Amino acid sequence: MMEGDAAEKPDGVAFLLLLPTVILLLALFVGPVLYAFYLGLTNIALMGPTARHFHFTGMSNLHRLVHDSLFWKSLKLTAIFVAASAIVGVTVVGMALAVLIQHAVAWLRAAVGAIVVVAWMLPPLTAALIWYAFSTTGGTLSLLGGSQADVLNTFPMFVVCLANIWATAGFSMLVLSAGLRSVPTEVLEAGRMEGASRWRVFWSLTIPIIQPTIVTNILLVTLLSLANFSLIYIMTGGGPGNATNILPIYSYQQALVFGKLGYGALLGDVVVIIATIFAYLYVRVSRATRVAAA
Amino acid sequence: MTQSIAVRSPATAAQPLAGAVPEETSSAAERRESLIVNGLLAVLGIMFLAPLLWIFFASVDVNASWALSWPHFTLAHFREVTRGDFLVSLVNTLLLSLVASAVSTIAAILGGYALSRRRVPLADGLMVTILFLTGIPLAIMIVPVFQVYAQFNLLNLWATGVFLGVCSLPFALWLIKTGMDAVPKELEEAARMEQASVLQIILYVTVPVALPSIFAALIYSFINAWGAFLPPLVLISDQSQITGPIKIYGLIGNSDVRYGDIAAFSLIYSLPVVILYILMSRPFSGGFSMGGAVKG
Numbered sequence: 001m002m003e004g005d006a007a008e009k010p011d012g013v014a015f016l017l018l019l020p021t022v023i024l025l026l027a028l029f030v031g032p033v034l035y036a037f038y039l040g041l042t043n044i045a046l047m048g049p050t051a052r053h054f055h056f057t058g059m060s061n062l063h064r065l066v067h068d069s070l071f072w073k074s075l076k077l078t079a080i081f082v083a084a085s086a087i088v089g090v091t092v093v094g095m096a097l098a099v100l101i102q103h104a105v106a107w108l109r110a111a112v113g114a115i116v117v118v119a120w121m122l123p124p125l126t127a128a129l130i131w132y133a134f135s136t137t138g139g140t141l142s143l144l145g146g147s148q149a150d151v152l153n154t155f156p157m158f159v160v161c162l163a164n165i166w167a168t169a170g171f172s173m174l175v176l177s178a179g180l181r182s183v184p185t186e187v188l189e190a191g192r193m194e195g196a197s198r199w200r201v202f203w204s205l206t207i208p209i210i211q212p213t214i215v216t217n218i219l220l221v222t223l224l225s226l227a228n229f230s231l232i233y234i235m236t237g238g239g240p241g242n243a244t245n246i247l248p249i250y251s252y253q254q255a256l257v258f259g260k261l262g263y264g265a266l267l268g269d270v271v272v273i274i275a276t277i278f279a280y281l282y283v284r285v286s287r288a289t290r291v292a293a294a
Numbered sequence: 295m296t297q298s299i300a301v302r303s304p305a306t307a308a309q310p311l312a313g314a315v316p317e318e319t320s321s322a323a324e325r326r327e328s329l330i331v332n333g334l335l336a337v338l339g340i341m342f343l344a345p346l347l348w349i350f351f352a353s354v355d356v357n358a359s360w361a362l363s364w365p366h367f368t369l370a371h372f373r374e375v376t377r378g379d380f381l382v383s384l385v386n387t388l389l390l391s392l393v394a395s396a397v398s399t400i401a402a403i404l405g406g407y408a409l410s411r412r413r414v415p416l417a418d419g420l421m422v423t424i425l426f427l428t429g430i431p432l433a434i435m436i437v438p439v440f441q442v443y444a445q446f447n448l449l450n451l452w453a454t455g456v457f458l459g460v461c462s463l464p465f466a467l468w469l470i471k472t473g474m475d476a477v478p479k480e481l482e483e484a485a486r487m488e489q490a491s492v493l494q495i496i497l498y499v500t501v502p503v504a505l506p507s508i509f510a511a512l513i514y515s516f517i518n519a520w521g522a523f524l525p526p527l528v529l530i531s532d533q534s535q536i537t538g539p540i541k542i543y544g545l546i547g548n549s550d551v552r553y554g555d556i557a558a559f560s561l562i563y564s565l566p567v568v569i570l571y572i573l574m575s576r577p578f579s580g581g582f583s584m585g586g587a588v589k590g
Contacts, residue, residue: 014412021405112339123521125539227431279429
């Protein structure tokens with residue numbers, strides 16, 4: 001067999017075919033990530049003498065990180081943003097939409113589905129602009145309040161979480177709808193026969209059956225929100241008074257606004273480490289599900 | 295396979311469960327239930343629609359502001375934002391997205407073929423690594439890329455396009471490899487008998503059959519680059535090369551805010567993404583969003 005023959009020899013063709021991918025990933029993916037871990041431990045600056053002649057400064061940036069109260073605040077804000085918008089907001093709102101859409105009349109289903117999916121697929125800048133217009137002074141929300149109240153400035157974290165939920169719920173809705181459709185109707189009918197209420201059937205039958213989908217959804221939305229630089233940066237720039245300064249923004253500020261490239265890189269490393277944990281969980285969950293399905 | 299959770303567009307999504315034979319006995323209760331369900335969904339729908347309305351109204355309103363108001367109709371904003379600087383920034387966005395999608399799709403076709411058809415040592419491990427990489431937010435790792443690009447004088451549109459292509463590469467590779475796995479091997483064996491070269495086989499046999507997954511990867515990479523904010527903000531130093539989102543961002547911060555122009559331009563800028571998405575509304579995989587993680 002030809003396949004067998006090919007397997008015996010070292011496959012030079014496969015190597016050549018993989019070469020562009022490997023070079024690109026090493027040069028612009030793995031390389032930058034590793035380089036960032038090195039830069040994070042140097043005194044490199046955007047301008048001035050240490051821009052070109054920077055050197056390894058050992059633990060000095062790490063020492064600074066541990067004693068940087070703004071870093072800890074930023075870490076906490078990142079956790080709040082991700083938890084509120086990804087876990088609570090998007091999953092709960094996405095689930096509500098998925099369930100309601102399953103039982104609603106056709107035209108309403110089509111209309112609401114379209115609106116929610118459009119909100120999800122809009123470019124990040126457009127979503128941020130829409131929410132900025134909605135919540136800033138003179139925007140729609142402030143006029144509803146009857147005054148020139150600046151909602152965005154008064155409840156910044158709350159508003160950016162709402163914006164993130166608005167922009168991401170469509171994704172959760174699609175994923176969870178697929179999960180709901182995979183639940184065998186006989187199981188639910190059997191539950192109803194036993195006299196269980198719809199609510200009871202949902203909690204005791206539907207949720208456990210689609211649990212893997214829910215977990216995958218939470219992990220994906222967490223990764224999406226964790227890296228969400230544009231939405232918050234465009235709406236608030238991390239302010240007011242650092243109230244929405246999540247790690248990706250703080251990293252950008254330190255590196256490219258204050259010119260401390262080294263420290264900024266270190267802050268970026270923290271995001272990558274957190275993302276690594278969630279990406280690892282995601283790979284484990286999706287492999288486990290695949291094995292179970294096989 | 296989890297990766298290919300089929301997700302249909304919501305319009306065609308839920309089967310008409312309600313189309314079942316109505317039962318006389320519980321009809322009152324069911325009517326009440328359906329009223330609650332439809333009512334709740336309508337409220338949610340209005341909440342999602344409310345912020346969105348502004349961009350449509352303001353784009354055609356003579357007296358546009360940040361607030362939602364009934365427009366005094368004009369097309370002046372659209373005329374204003376389809377020429378000059380605005381048009382240049384849209385062309386830049388297009389070039390950036392074309393470079394990014396070409397880089398990621400071509401590399402992913404070749405690499406995906408190798409992983410799908412050839413014996414590659416540790417292929418399983420590689421695929422797991424690729425899946426893992428789709429979750430790493432490369433686009434916010436801007437400092438090292440900036441540092442390297444600055445050293446080699448690469449702070450321009452083209453090099454930024456290549457970087458954005460690499461951001462999308464892991465997921466494009468995953469999509470195309472999975473798509474090619476579904477192509478029957480017999481098709482290629484016939485071509486191999488005819489002494490076709492590997493590149494010929496890829497180009498004339500495998501690619502045409504795996505086209506849906508290749509298109510999905512292409513559109514995915516394109517949309518990602520089109521929406522990218524942080525990489526072009528940091529990595530493009532030449533003002534004449536700035537892309538649409540950077541242009542809009544600059545307008546928001548202006549002292550004299552031209553609300554109508556901003557709304558009209560954002561609409562034009564967002565339209566291609568909506569169109570491409572509709573074109574792609576075929577089953578796509580759960581990992582789709584993973585790549586969304588590179589939204590910078």
